[in-house]
Amino acid sequence: MLKITRKVEYALIALRHLQQNERGKLCSAKTLSTEYGIPKELLAKILQKLSKENIILSVKGPKGGYKISKDSNTINMTKFFEIMEGPMGIVDCYFDSNCEQLSGCTIREPINRINNSIRSMFDKMTLADITFK
Amino acid sequence: MLKITRKVEYALIALRHLQQNERGKLCSAKTLSTEYGIPKELLAKILQKLSKENIILSVKGPKGGYKISKDSNTINMTKFFEIMEGPMGIVDCYFDSNCEQLSGCTIREPINRINNSIRSMFDKMTLADITFK
């Protein structure tokens, strides 16, 4: 419980690498995959998602690959997690609420408070805090 | 990702009920189960665990059941989560580390910082914050 997924982990590893890479230099999914022992196809899809969201930039063809984009610094961790995994909340009932507590949920408020605390914590944390420091 | 489990959810609902119950009055697993629409056997096991950890007190036999213990106020959420689910961390490599990053994990430190932030947040939060307020 309260875990981040491998997808997020892999994304952070890749982003850190690209972030610290020489400016403008491209790095392919294959390179990253072999360097960090991450399944290639899986990493590829992760990089594609990051690219789609303009966190990284992609170049196709031989000698192609990815590099970090300027946007990456401005993104906070809440947004990053939601890009990678969809809506973030410690319980599901915030998004797809088909929860059927017979007599009304008694822990909604306290759960809400926990949730807000976590979100506000990640709001204040930028992607660069993870990929640089 | 970053979700609490149903087990924890059910525990909190049950604890809140017991907390707000008349002092000394017992409440059975069956009662709680039907009142909140929680699978009986599952809830039973959760209550047994809480009892084993002295968060609640159990009485066997007909007219038996559970009631809140005094200890429950002194427990923080980090401890509570760990009682319910074992070691708490946003990644596994803190406990059973058989992680095989070929060239050393590059995100260990930042992940650590996130982890500490979450833990310290839950350290400051008591079970009573959830079951009372």
Added chain:
DNA sequence: TATAATACGATGATTTTAGTCGTATATAAC
């Protein structure tokens, strides 16, 4: 002695997460 409760381990089902495969598209180099 029958009944209603907790105690607990084993097993099965479901859901989520992780990983793979196949195919299309773009582009550099020859």
Added chain:
DNA sequence: GTTATATACGACTAAAATCATCGTATTATA
């Protein structure tokens, strides 16, 4: 223009975690 190497993307399979059930033992009340 053909080949090789890269990204793009959707469908599928595998593995793991979570959720739930079952069976049986124990305890204590009436």
